[in-house]
Amino acid sequence: MRDPKLDLLQELGNIGAGHAATALSQMLDGQKKLQLIVPEAKLIPFEAAANIMEGTEEEPVVGIYIHVSGDAHGHMAFILPLDSAMAAAELLTLDSTGELNEMALSALQEMGNIMITSYLNALSSMTDLTLTPSVPGVAVDMAGAVWQSILAGAQVAEQVTLIKTDFYTDDDPVGGHILFLPDEDDFERIARILGLGALG
Amino acid sequence: MKEVFVNMGQIRVLRQEGTLVTVGLGSCIGVALYDRYTKVGAMAHIFLGRSRNPAEASKLPGKYADTGIPALVDAALKAGAQKNRLEAKIAGGAHLFPNISAPESGVGHQNIAAVREQLAKARVPITGHATSGNHGRKMRLAIDSGQVTVTAIGQQPMEI
Numbered sequence: 583m584r585d586p587k588l589d590l591l592q593e594l595g596n597i598g599a600g601h602a603a604t605a606l607s608q609m610l611d612g613q614k615k616l617q618l619i620v621p622e623a624k625l626i627p628f629e630a631a632a633n634i635m636e637g638t639e640e641e642p643v644v645g646i647y648i649h650v651s652g653d654a655h656g657h658m659a660f661i662l663p664l665d666s667a668m669a670a671a672e673l674l675t676l677d678s679t680g681e682l683n684e685m686a687l688s689a690l691q692e693m694g695n696i697m698i699t700s701y702l703n704a705l706s707s708m709t710d711l712t713l714t715p716s717v718p719g720v721a722v723d724m725a726g727a728v729w730q731s732i733l734a735g736a737q738v739a740e741q742v743t744l745i746k747t748d749f750y751t752d753d754d755p756v757g758g759h760i761l762f763l764p765d766e767d768d769f770e771r772i773a774r775i776l777g778l779g780a781l782g
Numbered sequence: 783m784k785e786v787f788v789n790m791g792q793i794r795v796l797r798q799e800g801t802l803v804t805v806g807l808g809s810c811i812g813v814a815l816y817d818r819y820t821k822v823g824a825m826a827h828i829f830l831g832r833s834r835n836p837a838e839a840s841k842l843p844g845k846y847a848d849t850g851i852p853a854l855v856d857a858a859l860k861a862g863a864q865k866n867r868l869e870a871k872i873a874g875g876a877h878l879f880p881n882i883s884a885p886e887s888g889v890g891h892q893n894i895a896a897v898r899e900q901l902a903k904a905r906v907p908i909t910g911h912a913t914s915g916n917h918g919r920k921m922r923l924a925i926d927s928g929q930v931t932v933t934a935i936g937q938q939p940m941e942i
Contacts, residue, residue, distance in 0.1 A: 628842070632790040632829075639806040640920065642935055647879050719879025724935060726806015727918020730790060731878040734809045734829060734889040740838045 587773040588743065591623035591764060595745035597708060598701035602760055603749055605700040609693055610673050610756075619748040631733060631742045639726030643667070644682075646694025647719045647732055650702065653711035654768035657736040658701065660694040661728060662758035670756045682722060691720040697760065709772060736763045743769070788812070788825045791845035793854050795824045795861045802923040807874035809890035811847070811897045811913070812921035814871045815854055815906065816928045817863035823925045824858040826850050828874075830889065831896025847893065851900035870901050871910040871930040871942050873921040880916055890914065910942035 603618050644667035650656040662670065664682070671677070671686035674693060695718040702713045721728055736742070743764055750757030784800035790810060796802055802825040804812040815824045826844045833839035833846035843849040858868060875894035877885040885891055894913050901908055912919060912932040920933045933939045 628845070629789070629791065635806065645878075647882065649882070716882060719882035721878040721916075722935075723808070723878060723918040724806055724920070727808035727876070728878060729808075730806050730810050730829075731808030731876070731889070731918075733790075734893075735879075735882075737830065739835065740841075 585625065587766075587770050588623045588625060590773045590776065591743060591745055591762075591769060594705050594708065595623055595747065595762060598704045598762070599747035599749075599760055601700040601704040602697040602747075605696050606693065606749075609696060610670070617750050617752065623743060623745045625741055625743050627741050628738055631738060631744055632730070634744070634746070635725045635729045638663075639724060641725050642722065643725045643728055644687075644690055645721045645723070645728035645732070646691055646698070647721070647728075647735070648695070648698050648715045648717075649735065650713050650715055652714040654713060654772060655765040656713075656768070657732060657763040658698045658715070659728075659732050659761045660697055660758060661725070661761065662690075662756075663725075664722070666757050667722075673756070687720060687722070691718050694718055694720070701760065701762070709776065711772065732761070732763070738763070742766075788827045790827050790829050791842040793824065793826045793844040793850065793857050795822065795857050796925045797822050797861055798925060800925050802925070803920070805920045807919040807921060808876055808878050809874070809888065809893055811872055811874040811893050812919070813851065813854060813897060813901075814921065814923040814930050815858045815863070815868050816871075816923065816930075817858065817867045818869075818928055819867055820862045820864065821925055821928075822858055822861045822863035823923050823928070824854050824861070824863070825921075825923055826854045828893060828897060831892045847896035847900045851897065851904055855904050855906060865905075868906045869909040870906045871923075872897055872901075872908060873912045873919050873930075873932045873942065875913040876915050876917055876919065878916055878918065885914070885916075912940060912942050 642664040843853040
């Protein structure tokens, strides 16, 4: 029997990621067709969460991180490999200097912010919850260090629910992950309020 | 030569030769213990300062400074190190997202304080460090020499 909370989060993840992808596609002027790898909401042990960047820990990435407060808490991140971030920045700023300058970084931060807030807005309107995003933090660093800092910010204990959506464009090297770490207890409560517990 | 990776929460020990490596240190702290005489090296990758649930911490003691440092010292002693010869080098404790919270309230800062406190409690001196700041790090301990090297993106490797 599957946990009703995971079913809820799975559904929220699908819709949230769909909205985020639409927002990104609009930002890129519809020039790029985005493909999503549909997320699976999974409750995973700490060690598995710690290793999701395995093999790419030392690769440079751009990470945009937001924490969520309001009726339910959680942590959201948008992580792009550096070359992908450069390609996205170039499309956003029409600047092809090939460096990640301040303008490019702020465009990426805004892109991450819009994607994450679109995701959250979709969750809010489905559940009638108030979900408030923090200001976005942005870091350019090793994938492992970025991911580790997000897990530590979430104070992950023995296990964690993780909803990870991978996206990519057909023809261009723009791709990355949207990660959502919802607070366990909050979403347990929400699943109950929505009457999902009875479906089990 | 043998390279052993230390993942988040793990503790690993090597003797005589090989390298202990930990990557992706953001707010986490890499702790390297070394006994020059017996060439025993031990490394931990500490995630948070304090454990809250003893049952959880006992499954993966290396995850928290309060359980991890005693476990790391034990592991080194079991492999033949002698307590009064142990020295520690630490790296990490960075604050990658400075616009979200002040560095002083961040996990990295708390981790540095907790690791220093636990090492003092265990009476292991800290002989080198590369901590705080806002960038990630990788740490290597060469067992034959005791040399600890810290690398970061866009920087020269640094011996601490």
